[in-house]
Amino acid sequence: MLIELALSQSAALSGPVAEDCTFNGIPLHGDVEIVESFPDIRVQLVTSFPDLKVKRVTSFPDDCGEWEFVDSFPDFTIQFxxxxxxIKIEYVSSFPGLP
Structure with a gap:
């Protein structure tokens, strides 16, 4: 019983973004399209205490937190x-990824 409680508390403290930089199995890097409805991920833009630090890039969004915004053929969709x-994100100019 005590072990189950400790595991559930550590899961709650870790936040919605997994240590491998995924959310519900979606890798949080790549081509991203902003949509108005039916997103893969609902995102809130914050200036402190983010779940993920995001760097907007124009090519090769291969690392955790690197997003290239596109109008078609996204890897995943978001709605602000x-x-x-x-998840909560903060835009950064360097060092994207998990805080």
Whole structure:
């Protein structure tokens, strides 16, 4: 019982982004399309305490937190929301990834 409680608490403290930089199995790097409905991930833009630091790139978004915004053929879609996000992101100019 005590082990189950400790595991559930550590999962709650770790946040929605997994250590391998995924959210529900979606790698959080690559080509991203912003949509108005039915997103893969609901995202809130914050300036402190993000779940993921995102660097906007124009090519080769291969590392954790590197996103290239596209209009078609995305790796995943996001919708910006002001409440009840799946993850919170902060835009950075260097050192993207897990905080």
């Amino acid at each position: 929301v002001s409440s009840f996000p799946d």
